[in-house]
Amino acid sequence: MTEISSRNVKGNSLRSPPSPGAEAPPSPAGRGEKAGRLEVRTTCPYCAVQCSFDVALQSGAAVAMRPTKDCPVAGGSVCKKGLGALELVNHAERLLTPLVRVNGKLEAASWDVALERVVGGAQAIQDKYGRDAYGVFGGGSLTDELVYLLAKFARVALKTANIDYNGRFCMSSAAAGMRAVYGMDRGLPFPLEDLGTKGCIVLWGANLAETLPPVSQFVLRARKAGAPVIVVDPRDTRTAGFATQHLPVRPGGDLALALALLHVVVSESLEHRAFLEARTTGWDAVEKSVASCTPEWAAPHCGLEPQVIRDAARAMARASQAGELVILSGRGPEQQSTGVRTVKALINLALALGGVYAPLTGQGNGQGGREHGQKADQLPGYRNIENPVHRAQVAAHWGVLETELPGKGKSAQELLEALGDSVKGLLVFGSNPVVSAPDAGALETRMDKLEQLVVIDFFLSETAARADVVLPGSMWLESEGTMTNLEGRVLRRRRAATPPGDAREDWEILCDLGSRIGRPEQFDYANLEAVFDDFAACTRGAQADYSGMNYGKLEPRGVFWPCPSADHPGTPKPFEHGFAHADRRAHLEPIAFDTAAELPDASFPLHLTTGRSADHYQSGTQTRRGVANTKTPRAVAEVHPDTAARHHLEHGSTVTLETRRGRGEFLVALSPKIRADTVFVPFHHAGVEAVNRLTNAALDPTSRMPEFKVCAVRVHDPSSAGFSSTDLSSTSLSSRTPPAITSSQSKWGKP
Ligand code: SF4
Numbered sequence: 001m002t003e004i005s006s007r008n009v010k011g012n013s014l015r016s017p018p019s020p021g022a023e024a025p026p027s028p029a030g031r032g033e034k035a036g037r038l039e040v041r042t043t044c045p046y047c048a049v050q051c052s053f054d055v056a057l058q059s060g061a062a063v064a065m066r067p068t069k070d071c072p073v074a075g076g077s078v079c080k081k082g083l084g085a086l087e088l089v090n091h092a093e094r095l096l097t098p099l100v101r102v103n104g105k106l107e108a109a110s111w112d113v114a115l116e117r118v119v120g121g122a123q124a125i126q127d128k129y130g131r132d133a134y135g136v137f138g139g140g141s142l143t144d145e146l147v148y149l150l151a152k153f154a155r156v157a158l159k160t161a162n163i164d165y166n167g168r169f170c171m172s173s174a175a176a177g178m179r180a181v182y183g184m185d186r187g188l189p190f191p192l193e194d195l196g197t198k199g200c201i202v203l204w205g206a207n208l209a210e211t212l213p214p215v216s217q218f219v220l221r222a223r224k225a226g227a228p229v230i231v232v233d234p235r236d237t238r239t240a241g242f243a244t245q246h247l248p249v250r251p252g253g254d255l256a257l258a259l260a261l262l263h264v265v266v267s268e269s270l271e272h273r274a275f276l277e278a279r280t281t282g283w284d285a286v287e288k289s290v291a292s293c294t295p296e297w298a299a300p301h302c303g304l305e306p307q308v309i310r311d312a313a314r315a316m317a318r319a320s321q322a323g324e325l326v327i328l329s330g331r332g333p334e335q336q337s338t339g340v341r342t343v344k345a346l347i348n349l350a351l352a353l354g355g356v357y358a359p360l361t362g363q364g365n366g367q368g369g370r371e372h373g374q375k376a377d378q379l380p381g382y383r384n385i386e387n388p389v390h391r392a393q394v395a396a397h398w399g400v401l402e403t404e405l406p407g408k409g410k411s412a413q414e415l416l417e418a419l420g421d422s423v424k425g426l427l428v429f430g431s432n433p434v435v436s437a438p439d440a441g442a443l444e445t446r447m448d449k450l451e452q453l454v455v456i457d458f459f460l461s462e463t464a465a466r467a468d469v470v471l472p473g474s475m476w477l478e479s480e481g482t483m484t485n486l487e488g489r490v491l492r493r494r495r496a497a498t499p500p501g502d503a504r505e506d507w508e509i510l511c512d513l514g515s516r517i518g519r520p521e522q523f524d525y526a527n528l529e530a531v532f533d534d535f536a537a538c539t540r541g542a543q544a545d546y547s548g549m550n551y552g553k554l555e556p557r558g559v560f561w562p563c564p565s566a567d568h569p570g571t572p573k574p575f576e577h578g579f580a581h582a583d584r585r586a587h588l589e590p591i592a593f594d595t596a597a598e599l600p601d602a603s604f605p606l607h608l609t610t611g612r613s614a615d616h617y618q619s620g621t622q623t624r625r626g627v628a629n630t631k632t633p634r635a636v637a638e639v640h641p642d643t644a645a646r647h648h649l650e651h652g653s654t655v656t657l658e659t660r661r662g663r664g665e666f667l668v669a670l671s672p673k674i675r676a677d678t679v680f681v682p683f684h685h686a687g688v689e690a691v692n693r694l695t696n697a698a699l700d701p702t703s704r705m706p707e708f709k710v711c712a713v714r715v716h717d718p719s720s721a722g723f724s725s726t727d728l729s730s731t732s733l734s735s736r737t738p739p740a741i742t743s744s745q746s747k748w749g750k751p
Pocket of ligand 1: 044045046047048049050051077078079080081082083211212213214
């Protein structure tokens with residue numbers, strides 16, 4: 001058994017056991033006694049697998065945690081990120097008191113002073129510039145309850161149209177593609193354990209061995225049973241290490257590859273005719289549309305030999321006769337300006353072979369986060385904010401007039417690009433866009449033009465450090481809540497500690513703000529269970545219907561949505577007997593080819609692609625403060641040895657990379673496992689190591705997803721004209737910028 005002990009830090013004495021009023025009745029699943037210690041079952045704060053952990057309490061403090069053996073999702077298999085989560089709850093850098101900016105510096109303040117400053121600032125901005133001049137930016141790691149409250153706060157208290165969230169940067173292309181073709185976005189339309197029985201698994205731009213490690217066990221189970229595992233990725237990742245075939249696609253070449261694979265299926269009559277006729281519409285047009293998409297046509301776009309493409313298509317078709325084929329995508333094919341059409345092309349390919357496509361959601365509540373109203377175009381339950389019936393249903397539930405609800409607002413990147421222009425105030429909650437948004441250097445400049453920036457967080461993130469008001473909130477262990485994992489399974493997360501110092505539970509902060517802005521009756525909840533019950537009732541009759549759930553029903557194994565009534569068991573396989581369109585069929589569409597918005601040229605000759613590493617989560621606000629950071633304290637640029645030789649780069653040296661938007665400094669790691677035309681950098685680091693200062697904010701026209709996965713980059717030559725060593729530091733500094741989080745830099749060993 002792996003058990004991680006927490007550090008005792010000053011402030012623990014302020015902690016107390018969960019108050020009885022907030023606890024659910026004792027149950028074997030939720031609370032119990034083990035070796036004389038009280039244990040509380042909760043879920044991991046990080047990724048969308050949402051593994052269960054048992055947290056041990058002593059004298060009211062959380063002192064240890066261990067994976068739950070009967071975890072309903074992954075059976076007790078976890079990863080090092082989850083195992084290291086407890087140390088951060090008690091971290092010395094936790095925010096203990098509200099902060100307000102006085103004479104350019106953040107100073108401790110009372111809650112009254114801080115909240116009144118937020119309310120006064122918001123009202124002044126909205127009086128002067130209009131309701132929509134104040135924006136809200138949420139996050140995909142917030143619980144379902146917080147997403148719901150944030151959506152309500154924006155629409156009912158602030159009455160602004162401008163609310164969106166960082167999940168727009170993760171899941172919006174997959175969600176838009178699935179909603180168009182399937183009629184519903186439910187992430188995985190089957191439980192993870194079903195992966196073990198699939199006939200063929202294609203992992204497209206999904207490095208799950210590093211980003212969702214417990215999922216690997218199910219893929220390996222299928223592999224052991226004889227299913228081919230095909231990995232599509234510019235890098236020979238750990239995941240590619242257990243594949244039967246690895247297709248090292250060129251960044252931005254995913255759409256061409258998907259079209260060419262389907263061309264082979266069609267031209268060799270490998271499609272599953274009976275399935276297409278019974279379950280889909282539009283196949284004839286799709287079939288015709290790929291006539292010219294030969295492997296020879298695709299090869300220059302995707303960087304793969306035509307024969308490799310043919311072999312892969314045949315392997316998929318062969319295997320799909322033995323068992324269901326599933327194509328699982330990560331952010332690789334999705335975070336592109338052609339993301340939605342690429343997802344649709346993958347769905348065409350999967351369904352042509354009688355299989356299914358699904359995305360692997362990344363953030364902890366990336367699924368629930370995209371269902372319940374923090375998207376600019378959505379209301380709770382996956383309702384459409386432009387649909388009069390949907391608007392009336394939610395308005396009635398919230399006790400406001402339908403005409404009072406604002407309309408569709410700006411998407412995440414468009415909201416961030418409006419800062420200082422049409423948007424003068426912003427509340428950020430559960431997100432760190434200074435690190436995670438594309439073209440982040442430009443964002444820093446725009447953020448400093450705001451008349452008010454408010455951040456709710458538990459650490460002083462890079463975004464919080466620029467704020468006018470910082471409100472110290474709660475971490476995962478310090479509040480009740482529910483998370484909807486990548487399977488669409490709603491899991492209960494229990495509270496095992498209280499926030500340190502004067503920090504408060506997040507839901508209390510939102511409700512206090514909502515009341516002070518003038519809506520006390522809409523934000524009057526006794527506890528989080530009351531919030532959940534209100535939220536679940538609000539989704540009644542909607543597509544993402546949680547109305548048959550309650551806290552008790554969610555234990556011990558969670559409930560899959562939709563769950564429309566108290567006696568409904570939930571829906572683990574929503575597409576088992578038909579898709580979600582009225583005719584129960586998938587609506588296939590022909591997909592036209594397009595390239596990435598920015599391709600390499602003579603000036604910027606390499607592809608830059610970005611992604612996650614095993615040690616860090618999202619913008620690193622948490623994991624850069626933890627044990628994991630001692631292993632990977634710096635952002636590492638993965639470079640092929642041939643490319644490195646051309647640019648005189650050595651393993652362990654520092655390289656300056658630059659794009660048309662900015663520069664960054666990264667540690668060089670030579671790797672023969674990456675394409676020679678591509679450089680990879682993870683996006684978890686800040687300051688001059690923030691790769692998002694280099695990425696392209698070109699948006700997919702439908703999902704408004706930025707093109708994180710491909711842009712043109714060059715290795716900077718410091719001896720060339722126009723560069724000085726101050727260029728890098730000057731882009732990171734502003735009057736609001738704090739000292740960087742310090743971290744020891746480990747020596748990068750030789751390969
Ligand atoms: Fe499980 Fe994800 Fe947490 Fe790792 S980070 S323990 S895979 S939920």
